[in-house]
Structure formats: structure tokens, C-alpha cells
Amino acid sequence: MNRRNFLSLGLSAVAISSLAPSLLSAKTAEEATTFVKGTAWRAASKTEDAIKAVFGSSATETKKVKIKAPDIAENGAVIPVTVESKLAGSKVAIFQDANPESTVAIFTVPANGIIDYSIRIKMQKTGTVTAVVEAGGKLYSASKEVKVTIGGCGG
Amino acid sequence: MAKTRIKAKEKKGVVTVKALAKHDMLSIQEANRAKKAVNFITMMKAESAGAVVFQMESTQFLSKNPYVKFSFPGKAGDNLTFTWVDLDGKTQSDTVEIK
Numbered sequence: 001m002n003r004r005n006f007l008s009l010g011l012s013a014v015a016i017s018s019l020a021p022s023l024l025s026a027k028t029a030e031e032a033t034t035f036v037k038g039t040a041w042r043a044a045s046k047t048e049d050a051i052k053a054v055f056g057s058s059a060t061e062t063k064k065v066k067i068k069a070p071d072i073a074e075n076g077a078v079i080p081v082t083v084e085s086k087l088a089g090s091k092v093a094i095f096q097d098a099n100p101e102s103t104v105a106i107f108t109v110p111a112n113g114i115i116d117y118s119i120r121i122k123m124q125k126t127g128t129v130t131a132v133v134e135a136g137g138k139l140y141s142a143s144k145e146v147k148v149t150i151g152g153c154g155g
Numbered sequence: 156m157a158k159t160r161i162k163a164k165e166k167k168g169v170v171t172v173k174a175l176a177k178h179d180m181l182s183i184q185e186a187n188r189a190k191k192a193v194n195f196i197t198m199m200k201a202e203s204a205g206a207v208v209f210q211m212e213s214t215q216f217l218s219k220n221p222y223v224k225f226s227f228p229g230k231a232g233d234n235l236t237f238t239w240v241d242l243d244g245k246t247q248s249d250t251v252e253i254k
Binding site for chain 2: 026027028029031032033035036042077078079080082096099100101103104105106107108110112113114116117118119120121122123
């Protein structure tokens with residue numbers, strides 16, 4: 001756990017330090033784009049590619065992962081998504097296929113952790129939200145289509 | 156940035172945490188349209204009783220003032236420290252006691 005913590009600190013430190021010259025100042029769209037394109041899982045635009053970038057392989061549909069999201073999102077800027085699983089997973093990730101890049105968030109689950117995460121996401125248009133859990137070297141996934149009436153990225 | 160609002164409650168050995176971070180979370184598209192700097196939280200983590208109990212790497216697709224809810228085995232009386240890091244390298248750390 002300590003090592004994971006340290007490693008991920010190192011990862012974010014590397015990501016941030018690669019933008020070193022303007023470390024403490026506001027980022028331009030260009031710098032942000034460079035940051036996003038710099039990591040495979042951040043850059044992947046298709047859900048399948050993103051899953052491979054995060055986990056290293058593709059997932060299998062299963063009932064062991066539950067994803068909760070509204071059928072219709074009144075506000076595309078705030079879409080509540082919940083992932084639940086009784087699996088002893090080590091990594092959980094949420095993807096969607098309505099925005100320029102697919103990955104939304106990656107959770108690193110500590111030992112004895114409980115997989116029950118809720119977050120609120122943005123979707124530009126109607127799309128499918130996919131949750132993938134990695135447990136014991138295998139991938140499990142579940143997805144849900146969310147209809148978006150008003151886009152979530154500011155228009 | 157402003158403090159993160161955190162609620163941490165224990166029930167039967169499981170602590171449920173709801174955290175609301177204050178952050179504009181401007182995606183690249185939104186920032187371009189609003190002509191502001193891009194900035195969004197890239198990582199959030201929480202620690203309790205000396206161990207990391209929650210860790211999430213995030214993208215520009217989390218909503219403004221990101222809300223997260225998560226659970227972990229823990230007990231009331233312990234502290235919970237919630238930290239986030241954003242694209243600019245800023246961090247915000249807040250601690251509450253688990254009820």
C-alpha cells in the first residue's frame with residue numbers, strides 16, 4: 001500500500017514536473033492538451049483503447065460489477081455515476097464514449113478496500129458509461145447508456 | 156482553493172465518506188470557450204489511521220465542484236485526511252474526524 005501510494009505520488013509528480021517551467025502558473029489549453037496526450041490512458045479516445053491502456057487487456061461483461069447512472073441526464077454537466085462490486089478488486093475505472101477522451105477516473109483500491117464509488121461526471125452528448133474492475137488478474141465490466149439532453153462541456 | 160467539505164460516518168465497521176471539493180474543473184473545451192486557464196483535479200486521495208483508503212486519478216470529465224463518495228473498513232474516532240492535486244500542481248488537504 002505504501003509502495004502504491006509512493007508510486008502514484010511519483011507518477012503525478014512526473015506528470016506535473018514534465019510541465020515544469022510553468023509549474024505554479026495557470027495552464028494554457030495547449031499545456032493541458034500536452035498533459036492529456038502525454039499519458040496513454042488519458043489520451044485514448046475510444047473506450048476499448050482506454051481500457052487496454054489502463055489495464056492492459058480487454059474486459060468481460062459480468063453481473064459482478066454494478067453500474068448506476070441515470071437513464072436520462074437532465075444536466076450533462078453533472079451526471080452521477082456509481083460503481084459497486086463485491087469483487088476483491090485492485091483497480092476500478094470509469095469510461096464513457098461521449099467525450100474527446102474516454103477515461104474519466106481510475107480508482108486504486110487498497111487491500112481490504114470496498115468497491116462502492118460514486119462520482120459526478122460530464123458528458124457532451126448521449127453515450128455509454130462503462131465501469132471496469134480488475135480483480136485477480138481478470139477484468140469485469142458493466143455499462144449503461146446515458147441519454148444527455150443538454151451537453152455537459154459548456155454547450 | 157476553498158476547503159473540501161467532508162462527511163465521514165461509520166456504521167458497523169464501514170466508514171462512508173462523502174467529499175465535495177471546490178474546484179472549477181475546467182476542461183480544455185470549456186476553458187477555450189470561457190477564455191480561462193485550463194485546470195482540473197488530477198488526483199484525489201484519502202488516508203485514515205496511517206493507510207491510504209481511497210485513491211483516484213481523474214480527468215477533465217469530472218463535474219465542477221467534484222463530489223466523491225467512497226467506503227472503507229474503519230472506525231469512528233479515527234481521522235480522515237482528504238487531499239486533491241490539480242493540473243497546476245496545487246494541493247488541498249483537509250482532515251475530519253470520523254463520526
